[in-house]
Amino acid sequence: MADSRHHAAVAAPAATHVVVKDVAKGYPGVRALAPIAFSVQPGERLALAGPSGSGKTTLLYLLAGLLQPDAGQLCIDGRDLAEMRPGRELARLVGMVHQQYDLVSSLPVLHNVLAGRLGQWSLAGSALSLIWPRERHLAEEALARLGIADKASQRTSRLSGGEQQRVAIARLMLQSPRIILADEPVSSLDPALAEEMMRLLVDLVEGSGKTLIASLHSPYLIKKYCTRVIGLRQGEMQFDLPAADLTEAVLDRLYDLDRRRPENGAIRQE
Amino acid sequence: MDWGGSLIHSGGGGAARTFFLALFPPDLSPEFLRISLAATWPTLAYAVAGMTVAVLIGLPLGILASGTVISVPRLRWPVALASRFSLGGMRAIHELVWAVLFVAAFGLSPLVAVLALGIPYGGILGRIYSELLHDVPPEPLRALRTAGASPVRQLLYGRIPLALPDMVGYTFYRFECAIRSAAIMSFVGIQGLGYQLQLSLNDLLFRQVWTLLLFMLVLVVLVDQWSSLVRRKLAS
Amino acid sequence: MEARERPTRSASASPKPGGVVRLSMLGLLALAAASWGYLVFGVDRDFPNLLAADTWQGAGRLLGQMLGRDSTSPPAYTQWDRWLETGKLAYQTLTMSVLAIGLAGIGVLVTFLPAARNVSHGGLGGASSRPWRVLHHVIRLVYNLTRAVPELVWAMIIVFFLSPGLLPGAVALALHNFGIVGKLSAEVVENLDPAPSRALRAAGASNTQMLLYGILPQALPHFLTYLLYRWEVVIRTTVVVGFVAAGGMGREFRLSLSYFHYTDVALLLMWYMILVTGVDLLSALLRRMALPPPVR
Numbered sequence: 001m002a003d004s005r006h007h008a009a010v011a012a013p014a015a016t017h018v019v020v021k022d023v024a025k026g027y028p029g030v031r032a033l034a035p036i037a038f039s040v041q042p043g044e045r046l047a048l049a050g051p052s053g054s055g056k057t058t059l060l061y062l063l064a065g066l067l068q069p070d071a072g073q074l075c076i077d078g079r080d081l082a083e084m085r086p087g088r089e090l091a092r093l094v095g096m097v098h099q100q101y102d103l104v105s106s107l108p109v110l111h112n113v114l115a116g117r118l119g120q121w122s123l124a125g126s127a128l129s130l131i132w133p134r135e136r137h138l139a140e141e142a143l144a145r146l147g148i149a150d151k152a153s154q155r156t157s158r159l160s161g162g163e164q165q166r167v168a169i170a171r172l173m174l175q176s177p178r179i180i181l182a183d184e185p186v187s188s189l190d191p192a193l194a195e196e197m198m199r200l201l202v203d204l205v206e207g208s209g210k211t212l213i214a215s216l217h218s219p220y221l222i223k224k225y226c227t228r229v230i231g232l233r234q235g236e237m238q239f240d241l242p243a244a245d246l247t248e249a250v251l252d253r254l255y256d257l258d259r260r261r262p263e264n265g266a267i268r269q270e
Numbered sequence: 271m272d273w274g275g276s277l278i279h280s281g282g283g284g285a286a287r288t289f290f291l292a293l294f295p296p297d298l299s300p301e302f303l304r305i306s307l308a309a310t311w312p313t314l315a316y317a318v319a320g321m322t323v324a325v326l327i328g329l330p331l332g333i334l335a336s337g338t339v340i341s342v343p344r345l346r347w348p349v350a351l352a353s354r355f356s357l358g359g360m361r362a363i364h365e366l367v368w369a370v371l372f373v374a375a376f377g378l379s380p381l382v383a384v385l386a387l388g389i390p391y392g393g394i395l396g397r398i399y400s401e402l403l404h405d406v407p408p409e410p411l412r413a414l415r416t417a418g419a420s421p422v423r424q425l426l427y428g429r430i431p432l433a434l435p436d437m438v439g440y441t442f443y444r445f446e447c448a449i450r451s452a453a454i455m456s457f458v459g460i461q462g463l464g465y466q467l468q469l470s471l472n473d474l475l476f477r478q479v480w481t482l483l484l485f486m487l488v489l490v491v492l493v494d495q496w497s498s499l500v501r502r503k504l505a506s
Numbered sequence: 507m508e509a510r511e512r513p514t515r516s517a518s519a520s521p522k523p524g525g526v527v528r529l530s531m532l533g534l535l536a537l538a539a540a541s542w543g544y545l546v547f548g549v550d551r552d553f554p555n556l557l558a559a560d561t562w563q564g565a566g567r568l569l570g571q572m573l574g575r576d577s578t579s580p581p582a583y584t585q586w587d588r589w590l591e592t593g594k595l596a597y598q599t600l601t602m603s604v605l606a607i608g609l610a611g612i613g614v615l616v617t618f619l620p621a622a623r624n625v626s627h628g629g630l631g632g633a634s635s636r637p638w639r640v641l642h643h644v645i646r647l648v649y650n651l652t653r654a655v656p657e658l659v660w661a662m663i664i665v666f667f668l669s670p671g672l673l674p675g676a677v678a679l680a681l682h683n684f685g686i687v688g689k690l691s692a693e694v695v696e697n698l699d700p701a702p703s704r705a706l707r708a709a710g711a712s713n714t715q716m717l718l719y720g721i722l723p724q725a726l727p728h729f730l731t732y733l734l735y736r737w738e739v740v741i742r743t744t745v746v747v748g749f750v751a752a753g754g755m756g757r758e759f760r761l762s763l764s765y766f767h768y769t770d771v772a773l774l775l776m777w778y779m780i781l782v783t784g785v786d787l788l789s790a791l792l793r794r795m796a797l798p799p800p801v802r
Contacts, residue, residue, distance in 0.1 A: 282666070282667040282668060282669075283667070285666045285667050286666075286667040289663070289666065289667070311544070312544070312549075314537075314541070315540070315541035315544045315545060316541075316545070318534075318537050318538050318541040319538070319541045319542055319545055321538075322538050322541075322542070362742070362778075362779055362782045362783070363742070363775075363778070363779075363782075364742045364743055364745060364746050366658070366746045366749075367745060367746065367759075367778075370759075370760075370763060371568075374568055374763060375564055375565040375568040375569075376561060376564055376565060377564070380545040380546075380549045381545075384545065450654070450655075450656040451656070453656055453659065454656045454658040454659065454746075457658060457749065461549075464656075464658075464659060467659060467662070468662065471662055471663065471666075479663065483651070483654075483655055483659075486654045486655055486659075487650060487651050487654040487655070489654070490650070490653070490654035491650055491654065496530070499526060499530075500526065500527060500530050503526045503527050504527060
């Protein structure tokens, strides 16, 4: 906890981007997130680490506006997230990469990419675009930058995992939000694809002052691609460090279950 | 239960034998085949026209009944329940009962038969569409939401594309049923296979009856094959 | 990122998605256009002008007559004894539907195993012989024929042999639904997981034992579910079959319409809705019992 206070003090003077003020969230019978507070500067690449059930996904969903906090306040550029209109306004500020990319498998790749513009298009424009694609050049440029320009008119379900990952990134490029959230972006990938995914995400934010917040487990990826890491456990913040200062010992303590959970033995017997 | 004396007509057994023997062979004379073929087209046409009405009824009501597009929470469930109720009312009544009532109200015309077919089929399609649209996997929709898509845009870019293969498959299956329903519209005086069949039955021309039954068989099997081909392609 | 340097190919170079599906959709559109064209221009009778006032006056008049607005005597649905009288017919109609489903069910139970390709062709490790394969094709043909002919047409034919009443209607309904449920049940068996049957066979089970223990337990819940779904359709159709087979409410419905007893028609429709709703609810309940949720 001492670490986090130290970090917040250093960050205060610059134009603060994301501020999480004592935010708490629970589900029936479960406390998902204890009151938690931190802020993130533009251009930071923040990793959220912690065992499953530690509140990483809840925190990301709160930032994406998919969940509302029970207590506390989430602010982006000084504006309360709860007062922003979902869709149009929020989509310009916050975008998200999901665990399985979660594309619409039966649509052609082109429309999955253009879906990044849905927050800005009128309803009639969105509907007509399914027949006569609008702003096609944007999607084609994005796909070309990612090296899959030839896939534009294929059914998304026919693509490989690595290609689908690029389609999800292309959608994010069209949405072009200031803050990019990534929920376990590499959890189901082999090491080579995982590195590529991280490189794609970093390319997206680097040099444009955009912010990346991703849940990650691998200390190697955290150190290589992130600038800062927050450790979560059972909804509480355990540490908040510059990524370079992350050591195996710190991470082991975060994930170590045996010593801290007395009921663990009972679970094993099942 | 009182069966009212004998179950079989006097002479019913003989009639049955005559009827089944008439299958060997059915009437395959060129002029009757021509009549049968000519009677197949109206049956198919009424079925197709009825299905277009059914889709036009079933799609909008099914979307509303799925409770997934209206973002105002206070309106969503009243609208969904009203849609479900009206779909239920449409499919509660058999297409021929609709036809008899419509003929009494409007007089006999092709439109009456098409509407009588389209209304109960629309009720069935709407119910199935609403279930399919409702049961779409939530993850792609959540991803669209974080890209800024409203519920209606999520419907257009997520729910409908994801449910479409099943929706098309089911519609095709109902098309096969609609052919049979179109054939019995002869009961209110609509042309087609059923009409010819009634004429042949009245004249006790059982060999012609078998020819017409075989035409129905071929028509239904052809549509069945077509629909399972399309369903297989959509599933892959 | 070396891939970025790859030249952009135009979208037209990509393969065509789903040729069969696209052709089918175009075919359906053409069929729809031809059908509407035929109905609007090719049929002698005129379309009623739905914008004309007298079209709707006709409908309004019918509705008024059904509600008993024009008649001097009180409408049928306000009289308790008429409710009872019609209720008896509704009960007959219900009996007809149960009888039909029962007959269809028995017919399917006797035939659906040889109708399944994997049973009759030895795909489950059973014996395959020529008579079994012939039987398979014969049953499938009978399924297709009985399924392809609508209930009402069967009824029109059957009244030549059977005395008017509940039975011809029930047999007509049973024939059609025998074809439908038979086809569906045979397909269930064809899609069954073959592993349990093969294991039984390996353990030395006879053909009959394999069918009884390996296939029937898996297939029966589906069979019952289909039968109950069809019951919901049958109850709607009994009235229609009654038009010609003279059983239950159908005959009364037709007579009331032709004698312009419109309040009777209204009362019959009310009973019809009660029957349909009741059977839908009962069937949903029984279906839940037939297919219990998987045990955790």
